[in-house]
Amino acid sequence: MARQKTLYSCSECGAQAPKWAGQCGECGAWNTLIEVVAPPADKARGGRFGGYAGVTSELTVTSLAEVESGGEIPRIPCGLSELDHVLGGGLVPGSVVVIGGDPGIGKSTILLQTLATLAQQIRTLYVTGEESPQQISLRGKRLDLPLEGVRLLTETQVERIIALAAKERPQVMVIDSIQTIHTELLQSAPGSVAQVRESAAQLVRFAKQSGIAMFLVGHVTKEGQLAGPRVL
Secondary structure, eight states, rough: OOOEEEEEEEETTTTESSSOOOOTTTTTBBBBBBEEEEHHHHHHHSSTTTTTTOOOOOOOOOOGGOOOOSSOOOOOSSEEEOHHHHHSSOOTTTOOEEEOOOOOOHHHHHHHHHHHHHTTEEEEEEEESOOOOOHHHHHHHHOOOOOEEEEEEOOOOOHHHHHHHHOOOOEEEEEEGGGBBBBBTTOTTTTSHHHHHHHHHHHHHHHHHOOOOOEEEEEEEESSSSSOOOTT
C-alpha cells in the first residue's frame, strides 16, 4: 500500500506547504497551518476538475462574436424584490450565489422564503446540514409560508447531495451551509480548508453542468469575513 502523503494547509487563506511552519508564507498569519492528508496521485489528476465551468465535451476555441447569446439571458425571479434587485433581476440558470452573514441574521429564513415562493411554479430543493426538518418546518409555519412544494433533504456528504439533486432535477437549490458539507475524497473534518474547498468545487461544477441555480450559505467570523478558507 502506498504511503499517505501529508501536507500543511493554512486555515486562513487555504495555501498549502510541504512542511509545517509557524507563519503562513502566503497570507502571513501565525499558527494557522493544519496537517491534512493529500489525495492519491490518481485522484489528484484526471477528470476530477473537468467541466468546472460547465463544459464537459472536447475543448474547442471559439470566437466570442460567434457565440449564440440568444438575446437577453433568461432569469428566474426570486419573488423578493430586494433580492431580485441584488441579483440583477433574478437567478441565472447554472449560477452559484454565496449568502454570508452573522449568525441569526436571517440567511436561512430569507432562502426558505425564496424557495417557498419559487416552489409554487418550479421545482426546488433545500439541503440542510445544520437544522432538523422539524426546525425548518416550524420556521416556515411561523412565517405562514406555503411549504407544500418545498423539497427538503437532510444530508452532509456532497456526493450524495449531487446524486439526489441529479435525480430530483430542481431548478433552484439551497445548500445550508457549506461549512457542514464534506466529501468522501478527503479525510479531514467538515469545515476544514480542504473540505470546504473541494465540496464547493464539486457543487459549482455540478451547477454549471446541470443548469441548476444554487445558493450556498456561508458563515462569517466576528470580523465580518466568510469563515474558513478564502476560496468561496
